[in-house]
């Protein structure tokens with residue numbers, strides 16, 4: 372197991388320790404969330420009862436393959452906890468998510484959960500969000516207009532940098548919801564709340580990858596052990 376893989380597994384094991392039998396849980400997307408599904412599946416195989424709501428088709432397929440039972444969010448609209456990865460975490464538990472394109476369902480599921488536990492290797496902890504390009508999920512209709520509105524509004528906040536349409540091979544990347552993603556490389560986002568509020572005014576934006584006031588705990592696994600951040 373590579374160092375990064377073993378750190379993800381350690382974070383996933385620590386998140387499992389926060390769960391109780393019988394809980395209804397949101398299950399995130401990405402390589403760290405996948406490590407969590409693997410840990411979970413081992414406990415399920417040993418008789419631990421839990422029901423999950425997956426945040427992506429990819430996670431749903433993995434749960435099915437590994438024997439973790441899932442329901443839809445409509446069947447289980449109130450969740451005890453969501454466990455998910457992140458692309459960046461700051462000291463106030465503000466996150467950038469969506470590197471894997473699952474931000475919309477991830478945010479809906481996290482919002483439906485009493486708690487959100489973020490799991491990551493310690494490299495994801497940052498002083499200021501923004502080195503990781505911010506994913507912005509947009510409707511395909513009026514893409515150019517939406518792009519220009521994002522550019523205009525972010526410039527008024529002093530944010531500059533490349534904004535590119537995410538591709539999968541030579542085609543646009545399409546999310547599980549059938550939308551497109553623009554990745555905005557701002558470098559630094561000194562005021563995530565102001566940016567989030569500004570983006571919310573643009574109708575073509577479906578959702579963005581700033582997760583503010585959602586995470587209640589972050590479990591960061593590093594070479595020297597586990598660091599827990601609590602809201």
Ligand SMILES: O=C[C@H](O)[C@H](O)[C@H](O)COP(=O)(O)O
Pocket residue numbers: 399400401402403404455456457458467468469470471472473474477
């Ligand atoms: O859309 C994907 C998610 O937000 C992931 O949780 C995030 O990109 C982190 O992924 P990973 O654990 O693979 O670094």
